[in-house]
Amino acid sequence: MVTVNYLLYESAVGFAVFEVTHQADAVGLELPEVKDAMKSLDKFGKMVQLRSFNPWNSAAHGLEAINLISEGIMPDHLKNTLELNLPKTSGKKSKIVLGVVDKRLAGEISTSFPGVQCESADTSEVVAALLRGIRVFASKLLKGLQEGDINRAQLGLGHAYSRAKVKFSVHKNDNHIIQGIATLDALDKGINQGAMRVREWYGWHFPELIRIISDNGTYAKMVLAVGDKKTLTDDCVDDLANALNQDQDKAEAIIQAAKVSMGQDISPIDLHMIKDLASNVAKMADYRRILSESLDKKMGDVAPNLQCILGTPVAARLISHAGSLTNLAKYPASTVQILGAEKALFRALKTKGATPKYGLLYQSTFIGRAGPKVKGCISRYLANKxxxxxxxxxxxxxxxxxxxxxMREQLEQRLEWYATGAKPMKNSEAMDKAVAAILAEGGSDLIDTEMIEPHAAASPVKEKKEKKKDKKEKKDKKKRKSLGDVEMVDASEDGEHKKKKKRKSIAA
Structure with a gap:
């Protein structure tokens, strides 16, 4: 059993350090006497004793500290409090045990204070019970507080913390993108199902209309405009053309098809029901078009580069599947590549089969245009971009x-390289081209100098490498020349030897 020596209480008014005067264990906490003592201030006050209470300097100071703690980071305010109130220890056997609420904060404190062993409320029942008692009697145990101070501080800090968590820019917010693409997918499903019903139902009356009008939304509008095919005359061309965006040819084709249609007659009641269904489909189609345009504009404000590479639907689905643009930015390229294929991945890992090469990225045009043998390669390259x-x-x-x-140009060149072997653009050249385009538009304030200076400072390094390469080439040239001279000498010596041999043979 681990003996808890001190407790850290993180409240809305500041940090407090309590010393545990009467030890208890998990088994003892279940006793009725101990449970009754935890409910009484007189008895619980004998179990813990306030060592130090360090309140916030201001509300902003408290909000900053709470934000750091929520990220698992120990603020300086807390570090100073612990340094002043925890006793100094030396050696592993003389460690003191500190009980805290947050598990991540416990690890941070243990790292910063080697002589302190932290126990969180998640892993220790004793720590959880003692901190629960301190929370109940905090207004009495913390000195210098009046009645209701803690409640007011909790309310104010809670509101400030919540506002800071949900705060976003109106022009740059990916929450609307996530909701928009989800609504768009639901609309597509509803429009397809409704249009299928309209086509099948109205097709009994006017089957030839399906061959002339293929779009679901336009077909629903034409059902409303045509109604009973027997009422169509040559004078209705202008009305049908208005419903077809001034397409006179299709309007005339509809009238001619209605004159020779093989469909059956329809009752007014059935026609009224079909028109109501077609009206709903047409309204959903119009709303889908407006939502799609809004989503394009929103993606252009939030993620223009990702939109340029993948297109609006695929890019929005990636952001939605990741949860946010920030989460997607934190993912490595290998995760982005198979995002959306988690079931196939876990099934492959379980069965020790081949893992998937792509997930949502399969909807991209680059994957469709790639050959069967290079789909995995282009998927990996696309995920990197x-x-x-x-x-x-x-x-x-x-x-x-x-x-x-x-980067889209690089992808096009990479596809061409797989097909013809043409050399693609390098990454450094691509980044230089993008930076030059931004600077040409007067966007010097958008480019960080720290991003350009290292690249500019690379030129001396490049010159140094080129000089080194020239020296090596000169050295190799001298070496080849010296080897050539030796070969020439050997050849000349062989020639003289042959001449002497020939002279000897002639003399003989």
């Missing part, structure tokens, strides 16, 4: 689509 683009979009205050355009 999407990972870079998402990070640029997420961590740039005013992202532009120039990086996405050059």
């Amino acid at each position: 999407c990972s870079i683009a998402s990070r640029i979009d997420n961590f740039t205050e005013n992202p532009t689509k120039h990086f996405g355009e050059v």
